[in-house]
Amino acid sequence: MNTSFIDACRKKEPEHTPVWFMRQAGRYLPSYRKIKGDRPVISVAKDPEAASQVAVDAVAALGVDAGIIFADIMLPLEKMGVAFKIEENIGPIISNPIRNESDVDALRTIEPETDLEFVYSGIDLTLQKLDGLVPLIGFSGAPFTLAAYMIEGGPSRNLEMTKAFLYSQPDAWKTLMRKLTKMVECYLDYQVKHGVAAIQLFDSWVGCLSPGDYERFVLPYSRDIFSSIDRVPKIHFCADSSALLERFKETEPDVMSVDWRVPISQVWERCGDSIGVQGNLDPVLAMTGGKEMVKQSREILHQARDHPGYVFSLGHGVLKETPPENLRQLVQLVHRGTTSRT
Ligand code: CP3
Numbered sequence: 001m002n003t004s005f006i007d008a009c010r011k012k013e014p015e016h017t018p019v020w021f022m023r024q025a026g027r028y029l030p031s032y033r034k035i036k037g038d039r040p041v042i043s044v045a046k047d048p049e050a051a052s053q054v055a056v057d058a059v060a061a062l063g064v065d066a067g068i069i070f071a072d073i074m075l076p077l078e079k080m081g082v083a084f085k086i087e088e089n090i091g092p093i094i095s096n097p098i099r100n101e102s103d104v105d106a107l108r109t110i111e112p113e114t115d116l117e118f119v120y121s122g123i124d125l126t127l128q129k130l131d132g133l134v135p136l137i138g139f140s141g142a143p144f145t146l147a148a149y150m151i152e153g154g155p156s157r158n159l160e161m162t163k164a165f166l167y168s169q170p171d172a173w174k175t176l177m178r179k180l181t182k183m184v185e186c187y188l189d190y191q192v193k194h195g196v197a198a199i200q201l202f203d204s205w206v207g208c209l210s211p212g213d214y215e216r217f218v219l220p221y222s223r224d225i226f227s228s229i230d231r232v233p234k235i236h237f238c239a240d241s242s243a244l245l246e247r248f249k250e251t252e253p254d255v256m257s258v259d260w261r262v263p264i265s266q267v268w269e270r271c272g273d274s275i276g277v278q279g280n281l282d283p284v285l286a287m288t289g290g291k292e293m294v295k296q297s298r299e300i301l302h303q304a305r306d307h308p309g310y311v312f313s314l315g316h317g318v319l320k321e322t323p324p325e326n327l328r329q330l331v332q333l334v335h336r337g338t339t340s341r342t
Contacts, residue, residue: 009233023317073141097153138196142203207240259315276309
């Protein structure tokens with residue numbers, strides 16, 4: 001087993017700096033497009049054979065140090081009673097958005113083990129196919145980001161409806177966040193039981209909140225989730241997290257995954273040397289490739305050089321126009337540039 005990813009998450013000096021990419025299994029890869037065919041992404045995620053194959057193909061195609069289960073943050077919502085589809089190039093669209101307390105009360109409590117059985121069969125098959133080559137990361141959307149999709153009904157630039165909801169209906173917000181928190185804890189617990197070696201919580205859109213609102217309306221729930229998991233390293237991702245870094249750390253993840261808007265060295269300066277950090281090359285640079293990609297990647301590695309708890313990644317998901325060759329080049333650049341440390 002290549003242990004560099006788990007070593008870095010645990011702040012043990014890894015053999016080389018580990019690297020993997022959010023959305024490493026996606027449309028930019030010919031093998032993914034072939035398996036997906038004309039069906040929606042959700043039907044691939046619900047098909048354990050296909051889901052495990054695209055996850056493993058991505059690891060083989062890129063030579064990364066970790067795989068990630070092929071699922072989507074939206075999957076658990078359907079069984080809670082929130083119908084959605086994922087519109088290509090747009091994102092999730094929800095036909096019955098949540099607008100008030102009675103909508104929140106109507107949400108069903110799910111049993112992930114049975115309601116989302118396909119996710120766990122997918123994990124079992126992915127682990128079989130990986131055959132110990134690299135560790136497998138499990139994941140879930142964080143309560144805030146899931147609530148934001150449920151309230152907005154679709155992608156939104158500034159999440160006005162979500163913010164209006166939490167300011168004007170604080171009790172309904174609390175109930176909603178509690179329901180989602182319980183669901184996420186249970187969903188992740190079973191992922192760990194099925195053998196994922198680390199988990200990542202995606203709070204993709206929470207960067208739109210002020211630090212004070214983050215602390216009141218989000219932090220306690222994310223912290224509860226992290227404190228419920230103790231056997232595997234925990235990664236917390238948030239885009240546009242610069243203003244929130246210190247609060248974000250209070251959720252107590254092992255690794256904070258940040259985007260390109262914050263220099264990686266600043267995370268340690270502001271949050272202390274003991275935190276792990278993941279990121280943060282701009283996905284546009286991975287898509288563009290060439291000298292600028294190499295230059296900025298080296299700069300990131302330079303800033304991270306004295307920190308064993310560092311995982312190289314992009315600041316957000318791989319863009320669909322990215323040539324796979326660029327990602328392979330990044331993997332080699334990171335591995336070659338950091339092997340000599342040991
Ligand atoms: O290798 C992997 O990382 C794939 C597994 C994965 C998917 N979604 C499959 C998928 C993961 C980790 C996710 C997480 C996810 N889904 C997030 C959090 C990460 C982030 O980007 O902030 C969010 C917000 C979603 C919701 C969602 N699903 C969006 C915004 C989209 C993009 C729509 C589009 O067409 O651009 C999806 C669809 C989706 N989920 C794709 C993949 C690979 C792209 C569609 C496809 O490849 O067919």
